[in-house]
Amino acid sequence: MPKDFLAGVLPEYDVVVIGSGLAGMTSANILGRAGHRVLLLEQHYKLGGLATWFKRPGSHTFDISLHGFPYGMLKSCRRYWNEEIAANIHQLNNIRFDNPMFSLTTTFNREDFTKLLTGPFGIEPEAVKQFFETARGMNFYDDQSMTTGELFEKFFPGREDVVRLLMEPITYANGSTLEDPAITYGIVFSNFMAKGVFIYEGGTDDLVTKMQAELTKNGVDTRIRCDVSKILVGAGGVQGVLVNGREIKCKAVVSNSNLRSTILDMVGVEHFEPQFVADSKAVRLNNSSTQVYMALKPGVTIPESTGDLLFCSTAPLFRTNLLLDRNITSRTFSFYYPKTRPTGKERFAIVSSTNANWSDWANLTEEEYAASKQDLVETTLDALEKYVPNCREKIELAEAATPRTFHHYTKHQLGASFGTKFEGLAVSRGLPQQIQGLYHAGSVGIIMSGWLGAINYGVIVSNEVDSLLCKDSSILPVN
Ligand SMILES: Cc1cc2nc3c(=O)[nH]c(=O)nc-3n(C[C@H](O)[C@H](O)[C@H](O)COP(=O)(O)OP(=O)(O)OC[C@H]3O[C@@H](n4cnc5c(N)ncnc54)[C@H](O)[C@@H]3O)c2cc1C
Secondary structure, eight states: OOOOTTTTOOSEEEEEEEOOSHHHHHHHHHHHHTTOOEEEEOSSSSSOTTSOEEEETTTEEEESSOSOBOTHHHHHHHHHSOHHHHTTEEEEOOEEEESSSOEEEEOOSHHHHHHHHHTTTOOOHHHHHHHHHHHHTOOTTSOOOSBHHHHHHHHSTTOHHHHHHHHHHHHHHHOOOTTSBHHHHHHHHHHHHHHOEEEETTHHHHHHHHHHHHHHHTTOEEESSOOEEEEEEETTEEEEEEETTEEEEEEEEEEOSOHHIIIIIIIOGGGSOHHHHHHHHTOOBOOEEEEEEEEEOTTOOOOGGGOSEEEEEOOSSOOTTGGGOSSOOEEEEEEEOGGGSTTSOOOOEEEEEEEEOGGGTTTOOHHHHHHHHHHHHHHHHHHHTTTSTTHHHHEEEEEEEOHHHHHHHHOOGGGOSSOBOTHHHHHHHHHHHHSTTEEEOSSOTTTTOHHHHHHHHHHHHHHHHHHHHHHSTTOOOOO
8 A cells, every 4th residue: 555645734723835945845844833833735746846855875965055145044044944054054165267258266256356346357446346336226116228238238238247357146136137137246246246156065965954853843834745736715715725635724824836827736826816817828948958967986085276156168258058058158066075975985076067948948859858858967067178178077977957857856847946037026915915814835935945945935924924823813822
């Protein structure tokens, strides 16, 4: 008989969280900590969503999305998770760029960028200062008509090299383009510039294990292999969910699943106003990714001067659409030294990431798909050779992930790595006005994507759910 992953589940909860990405887990943790009865349902066989990892024989562990996040993660983890998790967050000091326009290493913060821009790039100090002040002053309520491209043109007219320095890492970090609203750039860029790029030491497996323990401590009922097919809605709002063929009642639902799937598939368009349905259908998904995971043979080392993050490109100019092209010219290499997992065996790993289009991979036959993945591995090794000489001799295994892989593990439409474009944020925020008790927390609108954006969005939404539940006199929160 197949295992019942819902064995012992209660017939009713205060809130059901659908999906255990960082936003879903954070919402569940805060609501559990506040004393609400929380059920966290994850369709995959492990928690974490895109914050995930996989293991291969030879004690190799690969991280999927642990490449870098802003300092704010430390504060958010301390406040909404625990001190033990926050204590593992450390800065990456060697961020490298190598492209036909410039090669440099930076700590990726305002001070160092000011030195670079006013030094080798020859920009007037006042223009640099004004640019940083403008970016830092941006917030969600600002005018959204200015694009990122226009912002750069205002401060650094005609300077394609400056645009590349300022934009390339952010495009990798959340898929944003020069055509997106400038505020999406300004907010994310300023978050990084505050103190630089940080990483979780211990690896994603350690982080998610610690989060799982905290969820258990806070009384969250967490279930894996539980695929929610329907969010049940009645006259008074959310009534429950249908999961693995079973109905479970609840007063509120936080969906961490893809925004469009939540509205169009799990709830159903008949429950929303026509304009909201039209707005939801118009939400554009963000792009997907490809990755190549490479493990060095035990005993083979690479010097830390190779860098922590390396943005490399052979394209003469920076163009956001080139970063998505199947004919890859630009990659981000993440180098994982043994310090990434200080308690494990001494292992070095390299992960190459590129932004990618779903359409380039979706309709390949199985043979074409296998060949295309192999080609991705080979061309990546060719590109790595410049930075790790004789890399083919040093590498024990290399394998690829594609937009199809990301879709398979997370159910994100089009394998979206970074949620939706900017318009997704208003739709996500509008859900509770359409249906009482229905919320979405997860990567949307560029600003709310990435590890920090997802966690912070989980916090915002959990506060709203807490208010709703506390209005219901039958619920007495603990604190
Ligand atoms: C290749 C790559 C590299 C990245 N690198 C970085 C980086 O360096 N720094 C950074 O900050 N961010 C990075 N990101 C982005 C970051 O990982 C994500 O923005 C963030 O983890 C998303 O969290 P989330 O809460 O939106 O949910 P997700 O991680 O998208 O998780 C959603 C969860 O919902 C589950 N789910 C979906 N539907 C259902 C259903 N019907 N029933 C039950 N469960 C369901 C899924 O299985 C999944 O677990 C990267 C992403 C990718 C793909």
